[in-house]
Amino acid sequence: MQFNAQYTQLASKLYHHQKPHPLLNPQAGHFNHALADELKFNGDWVALCSGQQTFDEFEPLAMVYAGHQFGQWAGQLGDGRGLLIAQVLNTHGKTIDLHLKGAGKTPYSRMGDGRAVLRSVIREYLAGHALNSLGVASSNALGFTSSRQGVQREKLEPGAMMLRTSDCHIRLGHFEWINQYAPELLADFTQKCIEWHYPHLLDSASPTIDFARGVIERTAQMVANWQLVGFAHGVMNTDNLNITGSTLDFGPFGFMERFRPDWQNNHSDHSKRYTYQKQPSIAKWNLWVWVNNLRPLVDDEQTLLATIEHFEPTFLKYYQNGLAQKMGLPSFHKDSFDCGLEFLQLLQKEQLDYTQSFWRLQQQEYTAIQHDCIDQTSFEKFITRYHAIREHQDVSALQANMKNPRYILRNHMAQKAIEHAECEDFSEVDRLFKLLANPFTVQPELEQPSDLLTNEPALAISCSS
Structure with a gap:
């Protein structure tokens, strides 16, 4: 593996170094061989995906950020159970974050225990894989492990860890934290974001304004693609959107079954803020909050704030073209x-x-x-x-x-895999992983009748994970 430690170039206020707290007696869950090849990884994946082992080339760290949650300022947040354990170059020369989820308490855990349960890990593992296979920009995962080590949620559940990969873990909420708690870091932080993720803007006459346009463009495209495949994120807080427009932080997500645009897939979302049909407007609201955090960096605030006007036509462009393609x-x-x-x-x-x-x-x-x-x-x-x-x-x-999937990750499919895995049988996870790798192709050797059935009633998922 070729390491490229970018995030540690930033001010130390923005993160806290610590080692993961390993799972006790970890058990292999599932491993993404194709992604491992892309990352040029050939080590002990169980040790890595259970916190038993880290890399000498990168000191693990937890990021601090802030955010608006369900439309309200939530103050300081951060990686409460996750650690960035490496940044590596993939076979295309692109920097990829390796982020261990369920790695134990950090200074940003607040009231949390720093752990993840097998249920939520399997859902995120399969969802990221499904979205990538559908052509929707998303985090992915190298693999996950489980343990008989119990984690208390509504009930005692098996603990688990997952090694998530993403092109970026810098969230809109990072800018909110900096503006609130360390405004002196804003200029350098923004410059690094442009250098790492929008390098074509380095020679721009107005790089900050063009950076804002770039983030708005990519986010609009991501949300349009969500709508086209019927994906509802479920918890679109500002700390759950990143600056590259790739899906991050799966919680109570769901793929649309019967077409109900006002479907509430997160039973904690009492105001129905994050329903499927509201995702474009919520994305625009989040971006409006974020763009305002860039104001100290520009003289022409009016032009900066006007960048948000690009969201709607950009979203409609991608959505209209995508819908025409789906319709033939x-x-x-x-x-x-x-x-x-x-x-x-x-x-x-x-x-x-x-x-x-x-x-x-x-x-x-x-x-x-x-x-x-x-x-x-x-x-x-x-x-x-x-x-x-x-x-x-x-x-x-x-x-x-025309490009319409035959297979999506329906909640009852994920639930069946979870129930098998909780009995230490990961065969259903493996079957779904293979099925969802080719969602546009009929796969009679893998397909089961229940994969095509509409679940009734539509499930709403808990935020607890």
Whole structure:
């Protein structure tokens, strides 16, 4: 492995060095061989993913940051159970963070115990893998381990550790902490963020303003891709979004089953702030908070603050083009987006499965969709409009360009894997890992009937992990 210790170049106020607190008698859970090859890792993964072993080339550290949680200022936060244990170059020469989750208490743990439970580790391990396979920018994981060492949540649960990877763990909340507690660090910190993650802006006449535009662009693209695959993050606090627009910090996430835009997948979200349909507006709100933290760095505050106006058109660009692709319609046609929205309205009205309906559309199984509809008139209106748009187009090219998954990580699929794993059987984790690696391809040798079933009722997941 080739190490590239960037974060330790920053002021020591921004982190705390400490070793992980290892799991007792760790047990191998699952290992991501493809990611290991990409990172050029060939060591003892169980020792590494259980905190038994770290690298001589990098002293592990916990980051401090702040944030707004559920729209309210939460003050100082930080890595309360995670440690950055290395930064390495992958086979493409890109710096990747290795972050050990469940590594024990840190100075930023507040009331937490610094541990993670097997349930939440498996969910995050599979979710990051699923999103990456779907083409959505996301953290990933090298592997996870479990232990009979109990961790108390609502009940006593098996403990676990996971070695998460990401292109960046610098959150919007880092800037909030610096502005509140160490404003003298803002200029150098921002400069390093540009140097590491937006190096093409180093020669810009206004690098801070262009940096803001870049973060807004990437975040808008990420959220558009969430919406397109039906992913609901569940806890979009400012400390859970990073500056590179890659998905981070899976908690009570969920993939949409029956199309319910106001689905509350986090049962702790009493105000329904983080429902699927609100994700674009919440992302914009978070970015507005973040952009204001850059104001001390610029003379032209008006231009800086105006960068937030780029979010909505950027989001719509990615979402409209992506929806046209999912529908098999030409993005340039004036009626394609409206036709896509009409299909979504049909799914919502009829309470059809989001993923399976788009899959059937791609497979041209129009009769199967029609049979699931009570309102035949609405379906016939939609399908007539759909075929009219495609009538004078290259349908074979549109079909070839469609990209709808057959498989998503449904909550009941994850739950089955968890229940097996809690009995020390990781075969279902392995099956799902292989299945979700190729979500766009029918896999009869791995597929089970329950993988395609819509769960009723839709599950809401706890924040506890």
